[in-house]
Every structure is written in C-alpha cells, then in structure tokens.
Amino acid sequence: MTSIGTGYDLSNSVFSPDGRNFQVEYAVKAVENGGTAVGIKCKDGVVLALEKLVTSKLLKPGANKRIATVDRNIGIVSSGLLPDGRHFVSRARDEASQWRGLYKAPIPTSSLADRMGSYAQAYTLYSSVRPFGVTAIIAGWDSEAELPVDGQVGSGPGVGSGGKKGGSKYGGPHLYMIEPSGLYWGYYGAATGKGRQIAKSELEKLNLSEGNLSLEEGVKEAARIIYVAHDDNKDKEFELELTWISSLNGPTKGRHEEVPKELKEEAERLAKKSLEGDDDDEDEDKMEE
Amino acid sequence: MNHLPQAWGRPRDDVYGAYDHSHFQTAGPIQHTQSPIVTGTSVIAAKFKDGVVIAADNLASYGSLARFTDVKRLRKFNDQVVVGFGGDVSDMQYLDRLLNSLDVRENYSSSDTPMNAKNLHTYLAKVMYKRRSDFNPLWNHLLIAGLDADEKPFLASADLLGTTFTSPTLATGFGAHLAQPILRRSLPDESSVQNVTKEEAVELVKECMKVLFYRDARSMDKYSIAVISKGGVELREDEKLENQSWAFAERIRGYGTQTV
Numbered sequence: 001m002t003s004i005g006t007g008y009d010l011s012n013s014v015f016s017p018d019g020r021n022f023q024v025e026y027a028v029k030a031v032e033n034g035g036t037a038v039g040i041k042c043k044d045g046v047v048l049a050l051e052k053l054v055t056s057k058l059l060k061p062g063a064n065k066r067i068a069t070v071d072r073n074i075g076i077v078s079s080g081l082l083p084d085g086r087h088f089v090s091r092a093r094d095e096a097s098q099w100r101g102l103y104k105a106p107i108p109t110s111s112l113a114d115r116m117g118s119y120a121q122a123y124t125l126y127s128s129v130r131p132f133g134v135t136a137i138i139a140g141w142d143s144e145a146e147l148p149v150d151g152q153v154g155s156g157p158g159v160g161s162g163g164k165k166g167g168s169k170y171g172g173p174h175l176y177m178i179e180p181s182g183l184y185w186g187y188y189g190a191a192t193g194k195g196r197q198i199a200k201s202e203l204e205k206l207n208l209s210e211g212n213l214s215l216e217e218g219v220k221e222a223a224r225i226i227y228v229a230h231d232d233n234k235d236k237e238f239e240l241e242l243t244w245i246s247s248l249n250g251p252t253k254g255r256h257e258e259v260p261k262e263l264k265e266e267a268e269r270l271a272k273k274s275l276e277g278d279d280d281d282e283d284e285d286k287m288e289e
Numbered sequence: 290m291n292h293l294p295q296a297w298g299r300p301r302d303d304v305y306g307a308y309d310h311s312h313f314q315t316a317g318p319i320q321h322t323q324s325p326i327v328t329g330t331s332v333i334a335a336k337f338k339d340g341v342v343i344a345a346d347n348l349a350s351y352g353s354l355a356r357f358t359d360v361k362r363l364r365k366f367n368d369q370v371v372v373g374f375g376g377d378v379s380d381m382q383y384l385d386r387l388l389n390s391l392d393v394r395e396n397y398s399s400s401d402t403p404m405n406a407k408n409l410h411t412y413l414a415k416v417m418y419k420r421r422s423d424f425n426p427l428w429n430h431l432l433i434a435g436l437d438a439d440e441k442p443f444l445a446s447a448d449l450l451g452t453t454f455t456s457p458t459l460a461t462g463f464g465a466h467l468a469q470p471i472l473r474r475s476l477p478d479e480s481s482v483q484n485v486t487k488e489e490a491v492e493l494v495k496e497c498m499k500v501l502f503y504r505d506a507r508s509m510d511k512y513s514i515a516v517i518s519k520g521g522v523e524l525r526e527d528e529k530l531e532n533q534s535w536a537f538a539e540r541i542r543g544y545g546t547q548t549v
Contacts, residue, residue, distance in 0.1 A: 069397050093397070097390060104386070150389055151382035153349070154359040258399050 011127050023131055024124050027080075027180035030133035034079035035238065036195035036229045038222050039137040041175040041188050041208060045215035045246035046139035047259075048077045049222035051195065051230055054237040065258075067243045071096040071106050074140035075243050075256040079193035080180075081133035088136055092116055104150040109140030109174035113184055121182025131180045135192040138178065141245040141254050144171035173245070195229025202228055215246055219259055223267035224274055240268060325377035325428040327351050329362045330507045331464030332373035332432045333497050335472050336442040336457045336482045337490035340518030341434040343371055343444075344494045346502070347526070348509040349378045355509060361526050363513045366392065370406045370435035371515045371522055372413070375461035376449065377428035384427060387416070406435030406443040406517075410453070418451025426450070430461035435517045442482065457482050460497075463505040468497035487516060499530050503537070 008014055009022030016022060035051040048067050067077045068089040076092055078085035095115045099107035116138065123131045177190040189203035202225045206213060213221070219242060226240055242259040246252040251260075259267070299308060327349050334343035349357035357378075364372045364385055372388070374381040391412070395404055404412075410433040420427050426449040437443040445455040457479055458472035475485060475493050485493075494514065502508050510530040516523045 065398075069399070071393055072396060097393070100386075100390065100393075151385045153361055153378060153382060154357055255396075 012130055013125050013127050024181045027131040027133050031080035031135045034193040036193040036199055037077045037079040037137055038199050038225050039139050039175050039190040040218045040222050041173050042213045042215045042218035043211045044250055046173045046175055047218045047222045048075050048139050048243045049226050050077050050241040051226045052239040052241050067241050069256045072255050076136055076138050078134040078136040084132050085134045108142050113138050113176035117178050117182050117184040120178055136178045137190050138176045140174045142171040143254055145248055198229040199225050220267045220270055224271040227271035227275055321425040327378040329375055331462040331501055332375045333460040333464045333468045334432045334434050334444050335490050335494055336444050337485040337487050338483050341442050341444050342490045342494045342516050343373050343434040344498055344514040345373050346509050346512040350507045363515050365522050365524055367403050368521045370409050371517055373432040375430040380427040380429050405438050406433050407437040409433055410445045414447040414453045417447045421451045432459050467501055467504055471497050502530055
C-alpha cells in the first residue's frame with residue numbers, strides 16, 4: 001500500500017492516484033476480523049452458518065441471534081462490525097416491505113441483493129459517511145408455486161389471458177454475498193470473516209456447481225466448515241448458529257428458520273468427530289455420514 | 290414579462306388576465322368513505338369445547354348485484370387465528386395486507402410465542418377505533434376466532450366504530466338478527482360451551498348458513514367454514530349448502546305475482 005500516509009485514505013469517496021479507495025479497503029479489514037460466516041446453496045434449499053464468537057461469559061448462551069430473517073423466505077448473515085450488520089438488515093427489511101407495498105408479492109432474492117448492493121455502494125460515494133464494515137451473505141428461496149397476490153380475494157377468471165407461461169420453472173434457491181464496496185455476486189457457496197480462506201477451500205471441495213448436495217448434507221457441511229475454520233488457539237469460545245430455507249415441500253416450507261435442535265446437535269457432533277479424525281490422518285475429504 | 294419560475298408556462302397575466310387559482314382547488318372539504326361499495330354479508334361463529342367454528346359465504350355484492358362469487362372472506366392469520374370479514378371488501382383487502390405485514394414482522398424473532406386470537410383482536414380493535422376517530426372508518430365488522438394464551442376458545446368482534454364485543458356465539462350483519470337467536474338456543478351462555486362438541490357446532494353453524502341463504506337476499510349458497518382448535522386450522526373454502534328445502538316459500542304472501 002504505497003499510497004498510505006499520503007493523505008488519500010483520510011476521506012471516503014476519494015481516489016488515490018493509482019485508483020484505489022482506501023476507506024473501502026479499510027472496511028474490508030474490519031470484516032476480516034469478524035467471526036466466520038458461511039452460506040451454501042443446495043439443490044433443495046440454502047443454509048447459513050455463523051461462528052458467533054462469545055465475547056463474555058456473562059452473555060446468555062443461545063440468545064442474541066445474529067442471523068436475521070427478512071420477509072419470510074430470506075436470511076441475512078454478516079461478518080464484521082455488528083451494529084453495521086444490524087443496520088444493513090434493518091434496511092433489507094424496509095426494502096422487502098416496501099416491495100410488498102408496491103407489488104403485493106414477496107421480493108425476489110435477486111432484487112433484494114441488487115437493492116442492498118446499491119445501498120452499500122452509496123456509502124462509498126460521500127465524504128459525510130463511511131462504508132459498511134460488513135460483508136453480508138443473503139440467502140433466499142423464491143417460491144416455485146404460483147403465489148396469490150397479497151390481499152387477493154378470489155381466483156379470477158378460469159379462462160382467458162394472463163398468468164405465467166406454462167412449462168417454465170420458477171423460483172428456487174439463491175445465494176448472494178455483498179462486500180463493503182457494494183460489489184455483489186451470486187455464489188454456490190460463500191464465506192466471509194476470519195476463517196474465510198479455509199472455509200472457501202472446504203466449499204470448493206463440495207463441487208456445489210453440480211447441484212447434487214441435499215439440504216440436510218448442506219447443513220452438516222456448513223457446521224463442519226465452521227468448526228474447521230475456527231482457530232482454537234486465538235479464539236477460545238464460539239457458538240454455532242445455523243439457519244436454513246427449504247423448498248415448499250421441504251422441512252421449512254419455503255421459510256427461513258433456525259435448523260431444529262436435533263439436526264443441529266447431530267451436525268455439531270459430526271463436525272467435532274471429523275476434527276478428531278484429522279489428527280491421525282490428513283484426509284479432510286472424508287465425509288461423515 | 291414575469292421572470293419568476295412560478296409563472297413559467299402560465300398564461301401571461303397581461304394578455305389573458307389574472308389566473309384564477311380556484312381552479313386548482315377541488316370543491317368542498319375532504320370526504321372520506323360515506324358508504325361501502327363492494328360488500329360481504331354476514332359472518333357467523335360459535336365456540337365449542339375445544340375451539341371455534343366460523344363461517345361466511347363467498348359472495349361480494351355490488352349493491353344488490355351479486356358481483357363476485359368466489360370471494361374468500363375468512364382469512365387465516367396463523368395456526369390458531371382466523372379473521373372473518375363482513376362489510377367493504379376493499380377495506381378487507383387493506384386489513385389483510387396489514388395483517389400480512391404484521392405476521393412478517395412477528396416472525397423476525399423465532400423465539401417468541403406466536404400471536405394468539407386475543408392479541409390479534411386487541412390489535413384490530415385498536416386499528417378500527419383509530420380509523421373511526423380519524424373520521425375515516427374501515428367499513429367492516431370483524432369476527433376474530435381462535436385460541437387465547439391458555440389455548441382456550443376465543444371469539445370476539447370489532448366493528449367500524451371500534452366497538453368490541455365477546456360472546457360464545459357471534460354474528461355480523463343480517464346474521465346478527467337471523468342467526469344469533471338460533472345459535473343462542475344451543476349456546477345460551479359461556480358455561481354451555483363445554484357441552485357442545487365440534488361436530489355439533491359445525492352442524493349448528495351450517496344450519497344457520499342455510500337460514501341466512503333462505504332469507505338474506507345478499508347471500509349465496511357457496512360458503513367458507515373454518516374450525517380452529519389445538520390441532521390447528523381446518524379451512525374449507527368451497528362448501529355448498531346441502532339439503533335445502535324451499536317449501537316454506539309457498540306460504541309467503543305479499544310479494545311477486547300472486548294476486549291473493
């Protein structure tokens with residue numbers, strides 16, 4: 001960073017001569033200290049997982065949830081500055097409810113990601129604000145069924161024009177990650193925070209683009225990745241937070257919910273077991289079933 | 290020539306005379322709804338020992354015209370509350386969207402216990418009262434049926450004036466005159482609720498729907514019926530009145546073409 005100390009990092013929205021915005025890069029640094037967050041897109045749903053670092057023994061276990069619900073079918077997890085993350089979620093909820101007010105239907109995950117991307121980007125443009133110190137993962141399931149319009153009272157005419165084209169497929173799982181610069185991409189698997197490098201290499205091994213991973217396997221993998229990415233030496237305690245969104249005929253019926261206790265405990269047990277296995281053989285590929 | 294921006298694009302005063310600004314004003318004060326437009330008729334409901342039965346027909350009338358015949362006037366809020374709407378259908382749609390946004394917000398925190406019927410009745414009653422106090426009422430009469438915090442049957446009404454009422458049996462609109470007396474025969478007071486089974490309550494409500502169809506000219510024979518109990522909500526929206534008998538009609542005199 002040759003331009004550091006030359007004054008180009010003191011104000012937001014100012015470029016350095018070599019074309020960088022240092023305030024945004026510093027925001028990325030803030031994210032790199034946060035607990036690891038992971039999102040996995042599976043064939044029949046999406047999983048979100050978070051390594052919630054326990055900062056005090058006086059905090060109630062299981063309270064202060066960090067993965068938030070937006071509308072009914074979307075989940076957001078963020079890594080970095082906590083209050084920035086909460087503000088980001090609050091804005092996402094406003095966007096979702098505004099969308100409903102206008103279109104009388106839930107916001108598609110892609111549209112929410114787009115709006116939130118633009119929102120984050122706007123915070124890189126003005127000297128009176130600073131960029132978001134969070135990278136957020138947005139996961140959603142867009143309904144595959146024909147949803148009634150909000151407030152619809154009847155079924156309308158049984159014949160005639162209108163409605164969707166037959167034979168096409170609608171809805172499905174979506175996963176996006178938004179960075180402090182406002183940059184966002186859609187992902188098969190996304191990771192951010194402290195353990196992102198390890199988490200990303202673990203995600204790559206899952207061959208998510210083939211679309212074979214089931215939601216339940218995805219939950220177990222997400223838990224395992226959080227455990228693998230956790231650095232035992234530097235941080236002592238953490239809590240695993242797991243949420244998921246399935247298809248309409250799946251376990252959550254298209255809603256974003258916490259993973260049930262039994263499945264979460266099973267996933268954590270397998271995750272811990274796979275870590276113990278690592279000590280004697282180096283085979284990290286070994287899947288626990 | 291006037292250089293001020295507010296004069297841009299306006300006819301020139303020196304050519305056409307001073308502009309008459311009263312054309313910008315609409316005549317008279319603001320008017321809110323004076324009467325409903327598209328309306329649903331009665332909603333009826335009765336408690337039984339494990340829950341509540343609620344029913345309303347599927348008609349939305351435009352004056353005396355039977356305009357929409359597949360209108361669902363029972364709205365499921367969650368697994369323990371159903372709201373029945375009588376009165377203006379567009380106001381019902383507004384309330385339905387309001388409840389939808391309320392439900393979305395309620396589910397942001399997964400740990401909370403879900404809203405029960407009593408909570409929802411309190412909320413809706415306040416919405417109705419607020420709107421009537423603004424002289425802009427939502428032209429509806431609502432029945433809120435479901436379970437309270439102790440999972441006991443709960444049934445209450447809220448109307449366009451913000452009036453609230455609770456009783457083992459309730460009916461709105463024409464039903465308040467025609468169905469309520471019949472419902473009270475089986476359920477005269479709160480203690481009698483314990484003696485009524487689900488089957489008896491459903492039968493009672495269906496019988497009342499039939500009487501309402503016989504005598505209420507703004508009703509129809511297709512209706513929705515919901516049973517709310519600990520097991521959840523059973524909502525059927527395409528029921529048809531069965532075993533009708535119009536024999537009594539022969540004895541009616543004074544209308545139509547007969548001369549006697």
